[in-house]
Amino acid sequence: MRFMIIVRATQLTESGAMPDADVVADMAAYHEELSRAGVLVDASGLQPSAKGWRIRYGTGQPSVIDGPFAETKELIAGFTLIEVGSRQEALEWTRRFPNPRTGEDCEVEVRQVYDLDDLPPSEGLERFRQLDAIRQAPTPRAE
Secondary structure (H helix, E strand, O other): OEEEEEEEOOHHHHOOOOOOHHHHHHHHHHHHHHHHOOOEEEEEEOOOHHHOEEEEOOOOOOEEEEOOOOOHHHOEEEEEEEEOOOHHHHHHHHHOOOOOOOOOOOOEEEEEEOOHHHOOOOHHHHHHHHHHHHHHOOOOOOO
């Protein structure tokens, strides 16, 4: 079971300000622990929305909307992706997630990621299974 721990953006993260050294140290220690336990899949901070874009779909051609985006509370500043054996294990790990906003109230959101087995059978799903098998195959080493 995979779970994503989502850190919401703030006006400070959207300004491009870097986290303070204590937050970076706390996050490094936490992620090292996840890695030693074999549950860390990925983790990254995201650059401000001013450097990003959205694609809007409607009845015509998709359109590109450049950032920045006004609704900071709807933006993500970073994420951690873990793979664990149960919802309870994910909850235990996320209870230990460091506060990314030292000295401030903060929430992180946790959401379970769909696995291919959660989806109904279809031709498209089989294509995703093939892609997944390719992705997980060992990469040949250059010699």
